[in-house]
Amino acid sequence: MPSLISHAAVAVAAGAAFAPRDVSGQFWILAVLCSILPDADVFGFFFGIPYHHVFGHRGFFHSPFFGLLLSILAVSIFSRNTDVFSSRWFLYFIFFFLLAASHGILDAFTNGGLGIALLSPFDPTRYFFPWTPIEVSPIGVKAFFSKWGLAVMMSELQWIWLPSFIMVVLSTLIRGFVSRQ
Ligand SMILES: [Zn+2]
Numbered sequence: 001m002p003s004l005i006s007h008a009a010v011a012v013a014a015g016a017a018f019a020p021r022d023v024s025g026q027f028w029i030l031a032v033l034c035s036i037l038p039d040a041d042v043f044g045f046f047f048g049i050p051y052h053h054v055f056g057h058r059g060f061f062h063s064p065f066f067g068l069l070l071s072i073l074a075v076s077i078f079s080r081n082t083d084v085f086s087s088r089w090f091l092y093f094i095f096f097f098l099l100a101a102s103h104g105i106l107d108a109f110t111n112g113g114l115g116i117a118l119l120s121p122f123d124p125t126r127y128f129f130p131w132t133p134i135e136v137s138p139i140g141v142k143a144f145f146s147k148w149g150l151a152v153m154m155s156e157l158q159w160i161w162l163p164s165f166i167m168v169v170l171s172t173l174i175r176g177f178v179s180r181q
Contacts, residue, residue: 003137004036006156007106011035011099013164017171018095030074034100037070038062042139051114054124057139062107063120067100074100106160112136134159 011031019027041061049056060066074096075089082089108116108129113136115126135155138148 003152003156004039006160007035007039007103008032009161010102010106010164013168014095014099014102016168027078030078030096031099034067034070034074034096035103038066038100038103045139052126054117054120056114058104058107058114058126059117059124060120062104062116063118064097064101064104065121067097067103070100071096106134108132109159110134110136113139 011034012028015023015028015031019031038061039057041055041057041059044053044056045051051057052059054060071093075093078096079089079092082092104116104118108118108127109132110128111132111134115128117124118127119125133155135148135152137152137156138146
């Protein structure tokens with residue numbers, strides 16, 4: 001995985017870039033949860049679920065299909081006062097879905113561990129993209145404070161934080177331009 005904080009950074013940047021300015025605190029909490037919850041599958045290790053198992057780390061819970069379920073839950077919690085299937089509901093649903101799906105997709109750009117079950121539950125194959133520039137993050141906090149952790153941080157800054165920052169800057173410029181029209 002890229003580290004949890006980088007997955008959360010993607011959620012914050014996407015919210016800053018695309019959500020309305022006056023969106024509630026609940027929205028931010030749900031957005032961050034959508035982007036980091038797939039990694040809760042690491043707890044499977046404590047219960048003896050092997051890495052390669054369908055419910056193991058980077059298995060079903062890292063798939064866009066699980067992202068779909070997660071985003072339905074998130075949008076149901078968030079838009080209790082909005083008509084289901086209204087255009088506003090759909091926009092938030094797509095936003096939460098893309099965030100939840102971004103987790104497994106970003107992980108598939110990492111250079112270590114097992115691949116990601118991107119097509120689970122329909123196909124258990126673990127996938128990486130052909131290009132894997134993101135240094136894989138160690139599982140566990142201790143290993144993170146090491147040379148490896150530093151390499152992870154540098155590669156995440158380059159491949160996740162920088163593009164996220166550029167996305168926010170571009171969106172801010174475009175919003176400023178549009179609001180002056
Ligand atoms: Zn992950």
